[in-house]
Amino acid sequence: MLLTIRSLTKTFPGTKALDAVDFDLAAGEVHALLGENGAGKSTLIKCLTGAYRRDGGAITLEGAGIDPQSTVEAQELGIGTVYQEVNLLPNLTVAQNLMFGREPRRWGLIRNRAMRAQARAMLRDYGLSLDVDRDLGSYSVAIQQIVAIARAVALSGKVLILDEPTASLDAAEVRMVFDVVRGLRARGLGIVFVSHFLDQVFDLSDRVTVLRNGRRVATERTRDLDRVALIEHMLGRELEAATQEPAARRGPRPPMLRFAGMGRRGAVQPFDMQVGQGEVLGLAGLLGSGRTETAELLFGLKPAQTGRARDQGGALDLSTPRAAIAAGFGLAPEDRKTDGIVADLTIRENIVLGLQARRGWARPIARAEQNRLAEDYIRRLDIRTTGREKRVGELSGGNQQKVVLARWLAMNPRFLILDEPTRGIDVGAHAEILRLIHDLTAQGMALLVISSEIDELIAVSDRVIVLRDRRHVAELAGEDIAPARIMQAIAATGPAPAAAAQGAA
């Protein structure tokens, strides 16, 4: 084995990011590393590249134990990394980027001609002939990525870590980068490949290791691996016993919203979607499949480039969040700490924020009215606090999430998008949020719920839309909303129709 990791452990305050993880890499192998958010992939890579110091375990490279303290030291040992972005400097020339820190010099001065020649020779190995005097930034992302790979290989030359190198590339560019990676594998490098795109993993890798919650779940040869099994490994089925009663699936509902051909380049492929009154739509899919992008599109954060949205009354403008709010939409974002709450304001101030913004600052909400609203929602949502004037930053995660919900409920939207509403929330609050979702729909509000936890989706959804590789690939309703069916839909291969809408609603 070229690289061996034994019981690698890394602890952060409050969490065990890596718990006795084993991993190994042979020369001439592409080893894919998979896992959802928080599984420990990036922690593992950062321990390997010296960005983090490990707490326990051993890393051996070619039989010798190593303990890199910095990315530069890891490079000198032979471990190079190419990240999704921020690799090289677009404002320097291709040659400067490739030769940075190793420029040929005479009397302290850089010999430009020799530098260009060496840079060209390096690129020739990758089948590229570029004008090395042009700024790197004037080339496409795929070319930049290959230049980054060339630099990493030249500097290190034993292990190459590719951390989602294809996230912003199109299909043809992905093929180009993969050809380069296969060439390197043939030259005997060990390659660690991190990606969210299962098709690419199956296409490129020899072996797959899956991490979940800081533990290694499985390591298998790619060709022996079944897609559904892989997804089960990634998403986990430990909650099986605790699965809530499926939502009492209600029949077709009166239609409310209709989206046709909504899409945005690089975010999500055009999709059709219908939403009924009081309906809960679930969005299932792996990380990076386009779930959050769909939410951002509908709320006008990254507005759609194609398609139309309409309700019973006519066309809707969803070009900005402000317009979406005016249309009666709401979005409780995934990262409530940075996008949801204002930590330094009180609960009362956070709750009236949205309502006040809609009324305009010229017509302040009376303090008595603010107090009444705050008290009302603290009671209705059961926000655990010593009073309405407490700073939101001091509340627990679940209560913060309830404050975000209260802000939207105060504005009385007809369509509320909840992106990972239960992330980082303890079990008790978790159940309360799900109960709240039921209550809301009883009053006719429609919800779009995004969640990585399949059980949660099953518990609340009337219909589930499955996404894969930024496409809406399936729509499940009624009896079909079951763990096995959802996982099969996520795992299915090949391009699927943009949206298998069944005219439900």
Add this chain to the structure above:
Amino acid sequence: MNIRALPLYVTIAIFLLAYLVCWTQFPAMLSTRVIGNLLTDNAYLGIVAVGMTLVILSGGIDLSVGSVIAFSGVFIAVVLRDSTLHPLAVFAMLLALTTAFGAAMGFLIDRLAMPAFIVTLAGMFLARGAAYMLSIDSVPVVHPFFDWLEGLYWLMPGKGRLRLIGVVMLLAFAAGIVVAHKTRFGTSVLALGGGEATARLMGVRQGRTTVLVYAFSGLMAGLSGIVFTIYTGSGYSLATVGTELTAIAAVVIGGTLLTGGAGYMFGTFIGVMTMGLIQTYIVFDGSLSSWWTKIVVGVLLLAFILLQKGLVKLSQDRLAAGAGR
């Protein structure tokens, strides 16, 4: 062609065009006398702009240099008046002092992760205050060696005088070109200006580079102070107020991106010469107010900022259209 070099070509074209316009109106403008004066009169500005170019390339700013020039003048004049030291020894002391001053500002900027704007603003007040402490009045420099330096020139063909301080500026630019474009340090500076996080990943020693950049700027400001003292023959604490802003203008007109990471030292030279040319034109004309210099410089600055914005957008659009081969 590299799109980054476009502002440089535009700068050169504007300078040549402006010179052509001047020449058609006043044929005498093409004489070596005018060129000699152009170099002499703008020597202190050019030298300080060399340091400023490097600072801006690194993504920073140095507001202290105008005050440092004034301090240098007062320092030289006062020390020569009150002691028997040779001017060369005083020069060496001064350069060590201003270099250390710049290095200290660079250290603070890096260690405290403070914006360069604030740290060098404090440096600006500090240096100006120090100049006042030494003397409030204008102090004449009286020393035979100084008079000799002042009178030193080479007679160019056509009776133009290339004075010592003009030569010092040309040497400063030559040194600046080598440092910025021919050394690993220069590449590191450009890398920092392009993106600190990426530069660190690529192995740039950020702290060392930042300290050296501001030390270089301090050195150039001290050198500029010496040149300015030779030029005016005195040291005055109220001199060169706002010179740092004129230097920044010269750097931007010279085609360097104000946000850092892209630009050419030679462009700054042309920028300084363009500003000097406008002044010379006004002197030749005789009827124009000297404030026209400021107006034209303002218009040029605006034009260059718009040009750079346009270029950045153009290159992004080309990328988006997939023209990157």
